Amino acid sequence: MTTVLPVAADGHVIAAPDGRPAAVPADWLPGAGRTSVRIDVDLTAVRVSAGELAYVAEQAGGDVVDWHLFAGDRVVAKAVALLRNRDRVRFDPADGAELAYDADGVVARGGATHKLFPRIDPAVIGLVTLAGEEKILLGRNRRRRYFSLVAGYVDSGENLEEAFAREVLEETGRRIRDLAYWGSQPWPVTGSLMMAFTAVTDDYDAVAATDGELAEIRWADRHDLDRLPIARPGSIANRLINEWRDRH
The missing domain is CATH 3.90.79.10 (Nucleoside Triphosphate Pyrophosphohydrolase)
Incomplete structure (x- = not known):
């Protein structure tokens, strides 16, 4: 089953009752137009509002926490970084064209033919x-x-x-x-x-x-x-x- 890792704009995520970062079923966060990035084969990180995160946390029986509590977790770090990149990098610096991201939401192209990868x-x-x-x-x-x-x-x-x-x-x-x-x-x-x-x-x-x-x-x-x-x-x-x- 495909799961999603909800992440708020301020970097807050959900901690499950066992203390680990919580992913939830994809149908818990329906709706088109969400900013999302593929993290793994069956895991996608999605941008949610603070209110949505609090609601999903309650349904999952978890708590809303700052991402830094999972700073050593590769999945959480990747999700926060890639969603931040999607929020901030929207236009091609070469010609100002609006960027189109690939199916995974990671690599982008603008008006030029070159690829734009997330900046570190x-x-x-x-x-x-x-x-x-x-x-x-x-x-x-x-x-x-x-x-x-x-x-x-x-x-x-x-x-x-x-x-x-x-x-x-x-x-x-x-x-x-x-x-x-x-x-x-x-x-x-x-x-x-x-x-x-x-x-x-x-x-x-x-x-x-x-x-x-x-x-x-x-x-x-x-x-x-x-x-x-x-x-x-x-x-x-x-x-x-x-x-x-x-x-x-």
Whole structure:
């Protein structure tokens, strides 16, 4: 039986009673004209309103939750990313023609003959430790109430290591060394692929002016992490911070 994974525009999905992401029978969401993308042979993700999502969740006996609770789930990440692409990419950048998507809702064509594939923006993030100390560098963005790790998008012409070193210097005024790749995670709500690093700095204090993106920058030890609000579960920042805390 064909099933559908309903996803609201804000990225909310349904958690089943067993805690897993919930797909529902296709006939629960009838109607033509829905934005949809094929995820698997028998699974399609569909865009629904917040009201529809709440109604379907009630019928399924589940709860409406933010997608990030399933950030490690390939199906949910793919669904959120592809539906976001359908919402945002509607015209051919070459000639302005309205795009027509293939039967799976993934690849598009406009007035030109070339295919348009969903865009993924590379981004970097990482955990910076202070040389000789059991401390990590945290920052609080002006738009958020929690502390997280330095992150940012890769500029044209940069490799990943250069991008992370630049972001740390711009946002915190610290220089870093001994960069090492740690892992990656899709972050579909922004169309990003987050590539994570670890690094070391000798700069306790800033040695350069910052760009003002962070409202607060601080060094945190393990005990600080027990009382500070940090990046939410499901994010690669949360995993990096907790892995460091559990080792120390």
